Amino acid sequence: MNRIEELTLKLIDEEISDAEFAELERLLADDPQALRFHASLLDLEAALLARLSRFDVAPQTMAKIREMVRGPEPEPVRVVERRQPQRRPSARRFVRMALAASLLALIGVGVLYHQQLGSTAVDARVSQADEGVMVQRGEQALPTRAGFDLAAGDRLDVPANAAASVEYADSTRLIFGPQSVATFQTGRGLTKRFVLQTGALVAHVPRQADGAALEASTPHAQVRVLGTRFLLAATPADCRSSAVRCSVLRSQPGRSLKPAGPAMN
Amino acid sequence: MAIKNLQTGCDLTTDELVRLVRGGDIGHYEGIVSRYQGEILRIVSCTLYDRSQTEDVVQQVFVNAFLHLADFELDRDFGAWLRTIARNAVREHLRNNARYERRLKVYAELVSQRWEDDERAIEFEESVQQALHDCMQRLPHQAARAIRLRYQEALDFSTMAARMNTTAGALRNLLSRVRVQLRECIERGLARQSDS
Numbered sequence: 001m002n003r004i005e006e007l008t009l010k011l012i013d014e015e016i017s018d019a020e021f022a023e024l025e026r027l028l029a030d031d032p033q034a035l036r037f038h039a040s041l042l043d044l045e046a047a048l049l050a051r052l053s054r055f056d057v058a059p060q061t062m063a064k065i066r067e068m069v070r071g072p073e074p075e076p077v078r079v080v081e082r083r084q085p086q087r088r089p090s091a092r093r094f095v096r097m098a099l100a101a102s103l104l105a106l107i108g109v110g111v112l113y114h115q116q117l118g119s120t121a122v123d124a125r126v127s128q129a130d131e132g133v134m135v136q137r138g139e140q141a142l143p144t145r146a147g148f149d150l151a152a153g154d155r156l157d158v159p160a161n162a163a164a165s166v167e168y169a170d171s172t173r174l175i176f177g178p179q180s181v182a183t184f185q186t187g188r189g190l191t192k193r194f195v196l197q198t199g200a201l202v203a204h205v206p207r208q209a210d211g212a213a214l215e216a217s218t219p220h221a222q223v224r225v226l227g228t229r230f231l232l233a234a235t236p237a238d239c240r241s242s243a244v245r246c247s248v249l250r251s252q253p254g255r256s257l258k259p260a261g262p263a264m265n
Numbered sequence: 266m267a268i269k270n271l272q273t274g275c276d277l278t279t280d281e282l283v284r285l286v287r288g289g290d291i292g293h294y295e296g297i298v299s300r301y302q303g304e305i306l307r308i309v310s311c312t313l314y315d316r317s318q319t320e321d322v323v324q325q326v327f328v329n330a331f332l333h334l335a336d337f338e339l340d341r342d343f344g345a346w347l348r349t350i351a352r353n354a355v356r357e358h359l360r361n362n363a364r365y366e367r368r369l370k371v372y373a374e375l376v377s378q379r380w381e382d383d384e385r386a387i388e389f390e391e392s393v394q395q396a397l398h399d400c401m402q403r404l405p406h407q408a409a410r411a412i413r414l415r416y417q418e419a420l421d422f423s424t425m426a427a428r429m430n431t432t433a434g435a436l437r438n439l440l441s442r443v444r445v446q447l448r449e450c451i452e453r454g455l456a457r458q459s460d461s
Contacts, residue, residue, distance in 0.1 A: 001445050009441050011368060012313065013422075021368065028371055035371065037448075042313065042372045044448050047393045049319065050303075050310035052416035057320055058298040061327045062291075068328070069291060160357045161325060163332070177332030200333045231287065233335040 003027065004034045008041045068163070068175045069202055122184045123169045124150045124192070130162035152186045158199065168192055172214055173204040191215055200233040279343040287334060298327050301347055307390050308351040311376050312358060313369065316419050322358055326351045345383055352380050396454030400447050408443040415440060 007024040010016040016024070027034045126133075126148040135142045136155040142148075144156070150166065158164050158180040166174045166184075172192060176182060180199025187193035190212035197219065205214050207227035214225040218234035277285075277296065285293040302323060309322045330350050337346055359373050379386050401409065407429070414425045422440075426433040 001441060005445050005448075006441070009444060013437075016368075039372060039375050040448050040452060041444065042311075042369070043393055044397070044444060044451060045313055046307075046311040047390075047397045047451075048412065048416045048447075049313065050307040051394060051397060052413065053306070053310070053316050053319060053419070054417070055306075055316070055320055056299070057302055057324045057327070058295045060320075061298050061324045062295050064324060064328055065291060065294060065331050161329070161354055161361075163328070175332070178329050200335060202332060231332075231335040233333060 002037065004031075004037045005041060008038045012041070012045050068165070069204055122150050122152050122154075122186055122192070124166050124184060126150065126156075126164060127167040127173070128163075128165040130158075130164065132159040132162050133157065133164045150184050152184060155181065155183045157181055168214075170208075170212070171206050175202045175204075177201060187213075187215055193217075196232060196234045198234050200231065203228075203230050203232065205230075280339045283334065283337060283339065283343065286331075294327075294331060297330075297343075301344060302327075304344060305347065305351045307394070308348060309355055311372075312355055314358075322354060326354050329354060348383060348387075392455055392458050393451060396451040396458070397447065399454055400450035403450070404443065404447075408439065408446075411436065411440050412443060412447075 004024070004027055007016065007020055007027070010020060011024065024038075028038055126135075126144050126146060128146055129144045129148070133144045134157045135144045135148065135150070136157060137151065137153070141157075144164070150156075156164060156166065156176065158176045158178060160178045162178055164176045164180075166176070174182075174194070177200040180201060181197040182199070182201070183195045183197065185193040185195065190209065192213070193215045195217045203214070203216070203225070205225050205227050208214070208225075216223050216225065216232055218232070220234075223232070277293075279297065279300065282293050282296050282300075286297070305323050305326050306319070309319050309326070312319070312322065314322065326347070330347055333350070337343065356377065359369070379389060401412070404412065410429065411425065414420045414428060420428070422433045422436055426436040429436060431439075
């Protein structure tokens with residue numbers, strides 16, 4: 001066994017010291033024959049791992065995909081009963097209740113006033129985000145995790161090998177795949193809107209109430225969804241979607257939204 | 266692997282499975298995973314990750330492919346499309362793993378060059394697998410057992426040594442010798458294949 005083989009095997013077995021690794025680098029830089037020995041031992045290692053590490057990832061992969069599409073099952077809620085000592089209503093309690101009611105009324109008026117001015121909330125929040133998922137809000141790049149509330153104009157950036165889910169108040173769920181970029185917008189009335197600039201997503205849209213819809217745009221087309229599960233991809237050249245009960249609102253001349261498969265429901 | 270339509274009993278092609286999945290019958294994606302996971306494992310194995318990391322990457326490849334399924338053009342080679350996704354996932358993983366990036370830099374560059382030509386890359390991987398299969402047949406019993414315990418059962422040296430009734434040092438030496446022998450045997454096998 002030559003020195004290159006010895007050092008490469010130590011590298012494979014994770015037993016190489018820093019000094020030995022530096023020596024290996026030097027040997028590889030100087031000698032094409034050394035490089036051949038090194039590469040062929042690593043090829044052998046990869047081939048052995050592929051040949052003998054037999055596993056079946058199908059069940060786990062399917063479980064992951066099903067959870068992405070359907071969303072996690074709700075956790076059971078534990079109800080803890082607390083016995084409160086019975087008290088007789090007092091005058092002070094009535095005053096407190098009246099004050100609370102007034103405060104609630106004030107908040108209600110405030111909310112109505114705010115809605116009239118045009119709210120920036122999009123009623124959606126990030127329900128799951130892998131490491132590296134960011135939200136660009138104005139000039140700020142905000143690291144994102146579950147529970148992050150989205151606002152109009154927020155741009156969700158999903159890096160390679162990551163995924164993120166966004167959930168609206170009506171349980172509409174969007175699962176963004178790797179390298180997806182989407183911007184969330186306020187829609188008219190009860191409409192939810194977002195633009196998928198690039199990447200792909202799986203959407204699970206429950207049947208929408210009267211006047212409500214999900215509007216998804218890509219650079220080339222726009223869909224209005226009234227309730228379905230669908231896949232949507234935005235690529236530089238085209239836009240594809242497989243969906244049901246969705247209508248194309250508009251597309252650029254020469255570009256079209258191609259249904260990628262038959263209806264889902 | 267033949268995946269049958271439960272209603273008709275006919276074998277389904279990959280394009281048919283893709284159509285069914287796109288149509289909302291997500292369960293049929295399992296057929297795609299089962300059909301292609303061996304091929305994807307061959308690609309991911311070049312990261313030399315341990316078994317659980319390798320499994321994670323293979324799973325991630327299929328999840329990524331599912332999310333981009335609307336991009337796949339029917340009648341094209343699904344395997345080639347999936348291999349591209351797998352290679353991108355591997356590159357990304359290696360980039361994000363600084364330790365591997367440094368230690369396996371030379372090898373990662375070589376593999377990356379090989380992957381530029383999909384057909385030749387597959388041909389090479391298949392040739393190595395064929396040569397390995399032939400060489401493994403010729404290994405003495407003790408050597409074959411050491412390889413099986415290390416790669417099939419993913420045991421560490423001390424557990425392997427205890428199983429084989431030897432010392433960890435002796436086992437390390439045995440395994441090193443066997444791998445060098447296999448490397449030489451594979452090189453000879455590849456040379457024979459290219460001559461013929």
